[in-house]
Amino acid sequence: MNNPYGYINGRVRMMRTALVESRSMDEAAGTVNYQEFLRQISETPLREDLGDATAQGAGLGQLDEALSRNSLKAIQQLRSIATGQPAQEIEALLLRYDLQNVKTLVRGVQNGRSADDIVAGLLPAGTIPWSVLQGAAQSADVPSLAQTLSVAGGKLGSILRAAVSGGASTLLDLEVALDQGYYRAVLAGVRGTNVRRYFTREIDVRNILIARQLRGGAPNARYFIPGGRDVTEADFLRIAGGDNSVSAPDLQAVTEAPDLGSAEAVARRLLDEASRNVAMADALGPGVALDFLRRKEQEIARLRLIGRAKFYGLSKDELQKELEGA
């Protein structure tokens, strides 16, 4: 009878009202230079976290720090209000940041980037402690990174280590192994039907994107992520072989997009819509938190893009094109 999400979702809905409104976002995109952009976002709820970003001579580094700080604050707040079963479900939702961070670490270490560069691309969110991520960024190679993360890197650290031990060496092998482990953990961690439905849709989209990435080579079923709803292993192999038809009409746009970049943009829009739907359908479940996290992520990504565009003096059209893909 008593639903703990009543209280949590009441708070999350109020936190959602503190996100930068689309009108303010448009105004920020329409500013003439970087200083004007900073002045514009100082009038939004972000002002408390801007700190050094608005100081004389501050650059994109300070802006990134400010945005990360704001994002982390929202996630910590979300984590602090959930207890019991909802806390476990919200932790499962936060695994997506672990996934992003571990992928960033793998890419950075494999490409031989410096530790500072890798740390700059990490999100101070998720369930892996920040000190562990910083330590892992200094790894010399992927096996040592997997070793470091397996000690205190939570579920994904163990998954990465298992993948490396199993012989995964290419970036795609490692990323797909991480995706498979992540979706397995998430589907085991969330109970709500609506949120599970959202994740099955996300798995379908991810499978299509992987299949498109595999086009031109030999299709292999080991890259398939189980747990989806509309895209079966046979569909996956068919799409990887060059066929564009899928059983779900809304997924058709992802398969038919002209290139991988636009397919990813279409996929993002599809998932944004799915997360909005789940927030409406799951009023007394974790769907509201899921939608909030996605909106927050999008807000920060857009502000980063606008900040960069203003800093480097990109034209309005170029910025608009970038924002459409974000």
Next chain:
Amino acid sequence: MKNTAFNAAKYLPALALMTFATSAFAQDAATTAATTDSTTAGLKAIGAGLALGLGAVGTGLAQGPIGAAAAGVVAERPEKFGQMAIWFFIPETLVIFGFVGFFLLK
């Protein structure tokens, strides 16, 4: 025609029973008057109790989730207290209707 006769025949036993019962009750009217009064009073009391009790249960069921959500909203935005209080008190109408029923039956 045959069907109508059949339908009427179906209800004959019940009609006969009611006729006999009515005449039997009429004979015992004087003796059962006191019993009927007390039965009516008892049924009224049960009705009044149900009206108030079910109204209160309905209010409780509605106010539970509203209260939880309102507490969440007020924790984030204390200035929303008044607005949330209005939403919280709306289900009180159910118990008020119950009270009305209770007094009417009393």
